[in-house]
Amino acid sequence: MRVLVLGGTTEASALAKLLAGDARFDATLSLAGRTLSPRPQPLATRIGGFGGVEGLVHWLHQKKVDAVIDATHPYAARISANAVAACAQTGVPLGSIVRPPWRRHEDDNWRMVPSAEAAAAALGKTPLRVFLSLGRQDLHAFAPAPQHRYVARTIEAPEQTALPPNIRILQARGPFDRDSEAELLSDEEIDVIVSKNSGGSATYAKIEAARELDLPVIMIVRPDKPVGHALGSPEEAVAWLHDRTPGSPRGV
Numbered sequence: 001m002r003v004l005v006l007g008g009t010t011e012a013s014a015l016a017k018l019l020a021g022d023a024r025f026d027a028t029l030s031l032a033g034r035t036l037s038p039r040p041q042p043l044a045t046r047i048g049g050f051g052g053v054e055g056l057v058h059w060l061h062q063k064k065v066d067a068v069i070d071a072t073h074p075y076a077a078r079i080s081a082n083a084v085a086a087c088a089q090t091g092v093p094l095g096s097i098v099r100p101p102w103r104r105h106e107d108d109n110w111r112m113v114p115s116a117e118a119a120a121a122a123l124g125k126t127p128l129r130v131f132l133s134l135g136r137q138d139l140h141a142f143a144p145a146p147q148h149r150y151v152a153r154t155i156e157a158p159e160q161t162a163l164p165p166n167i168r169i170l171q172a173r174g175p176f177d178r179d180s181e182a183e184l185l186s187d188e189e190i191d192v193i194v195s196k197n198s199g200g201s202a203t204y205a206k207i208e209a210a211r212e213l214d215l216p217v218i219m220i221v222r223p224d225k226p227v228g229h230a231l232g233s234p235e236e237a238v239a240w241l242h243d244r245t246p247g248s249p250r251g252v
Contacts, residue, residue, distance in 0.1 A: 001024060001025050001026065001066045001067065001241065001244070001245045002025075002026050002027075002028075002063060002064055002065050002066045002067075003019065003025050003026070003027040003028070003065070003066065003067050003068070003069065003241060004027070004028055004030060004059075004060070004063070004065045004067075004068045004069070005019070005027055005028065005029045005030065005043070005068075005069045005071055006030050006068065006069065006070045006071060006072050006079060006080075006083060007029045007030060007031055007041075007071050007072065008031050008032055008071075008072055008073055008076070009071055009072065009073055009097075009099070010200060010202060011071045011097045011099065011233070011234055012029065012071035012072070012097075013039065013041065014234040015069060015071055015097070015234035015237055015238070016029050016041045016042055016043045017042055018234055018235070018238050019043060019238070020042035020043050021042075022238070024241075024242065024245050025241065025245075027043050027044075028043060028044045028045070028046060028063070029041050029043040029044070029045045029046070030045075030046050030047075030050075031045060031046070031047045031048075032047075032048070032049065032072075032076070032079065049079075050082070052082060053082045053085045053086050053089070056082050056083065056086035057086045057089050057090055060086060060087075060090050060092055061090065065092055066092070066093075066244070067092060067093045067094075067095065067241055067244055068083055068087055068092055068093070068094045068095070068228070069094075069095050069096075069097065069231075069237050069241070070083050070094060070095070070096040070097065070227070070228060071096075071097045071234070071237070073198070074099055074101070074196075074197070074198060074199060074222050074225060075196055075198070075222065075223060075225075076225075077223040077224065077225045077226070080096065080225050080226050080227065081225075081226045083096075083226075083228070084226040084227070084228060087228060093228070093229070093244055094228030094229065095228055095229045095231045095237055095240045095241070096227035096228045096229065096230055096231060097231045097232070097233065097234065097236075097237055098227060098230045098231065098232065099198075099199040099200055100199050101197045101199045101222060102197050102198075102199055102204060102207060105211060107211050108207070108210070108211055108217065109210075109214070109215070109216040109217065110216075110217050110218075110219045111216065111217070111218050111219065112219050112221050113218055113219070113220055113221070114220070114221055115141070115220060116134060116138035116141035116142070116194075116220060117141045118220075119134075119141070119142075119194045119218045119220055120141050120142045120144060120145045121145070122218050123145055123148055123192065123194075123218070125147065126147075127147045127148055127149070128148050128149075128191040128192055129148070129149050129150075129151070129188060129189050129190050129191045129192075130142075130148050130149065130150045130151070130190070130191065130192055130193075130194060131150075131151050131152075131153070131184075131185060131188065131190045131192070131193045131194070131206075132150055132151065132152040132153070132194050133152075133153050133193060133194065133195045133196075133203065133206055134194055134195060134196045134220060135154060135196070136152075136154040136155070136156060136157070136158040136159070136160075137158075139152055139154075139158050139160060139163055139164075139167070140158075140160040140162045140163060142163075142164045142167075143162045143163055143164050145164065146164055146165050146166065148164065148166065149166045149167075150164050150166060150167040150168070151167075151168050151170060151188050151190065152167055152168070152169050152170065153169075153170045153171075153172055154169060154170075154171060155171065155172070155173050156171065157169055157171060174202035174203045175201060175202040175203070175205070176202070176203060176205045176206065177205050178205040178208040178209050178212070180205075181205045181206045181208070181209035182209035182212055182213060184209075185206075185209055185210070185213055185215065186213065190215060191215070191216075192215065192216050192217070192218060193206060193210050193215060193216070193217045193218070194217075194218045194220070195207070195217055195218070195219055195220070196219075196220045196222075197219055197220065197221060197222055
């Protein structure tokens, strides 16, 4: 069974390991290329976009793909929309691993905003020390708020030229633990955190540390992300694929 995995997440990496050891599947992992040095994967890997819906439709036909698993980031709405449209056009089954969002604890101080630009505006005019944990692609949104001092944690250095003047980049890859996050926030004298609601456990420690230190969090809400058949985990995705293999009760 030929499978295309749209990846770039911990779930995609876990699924790649499961598929690589399963002779039933001939899988390819597709990465958008936002991370310049991605971790090595056990599957054949392609990097870069498909060229919109039409390009993905062509790729699915050319490679004779039998099923697609969307294991992209919760904020990667465009590729998910393209996958839904392309799979509808081609009749290729689409499963989507849906990572639950973080839920606000009664002791959390969250302010919900719709975008990075709105988060920058929500910081206000009074100078603050801001911890940015939202990826390198959105750092330019804070250039119009140069009065603040920023500490931004990213996997790789940002490429944008328009960045806030007072910004320091910390390059690190999760997972992180609560104690080290609390120490970082305290040492940097952070006043407020800006974060995406990515869900999962890899970066949740900063939310726990913010709760412990009574720090406010400006939380960028998730976009509406189209999905196929909703799946809860990589293991569930493998079971869903198995149901569609020739010889299975549903794949006959």
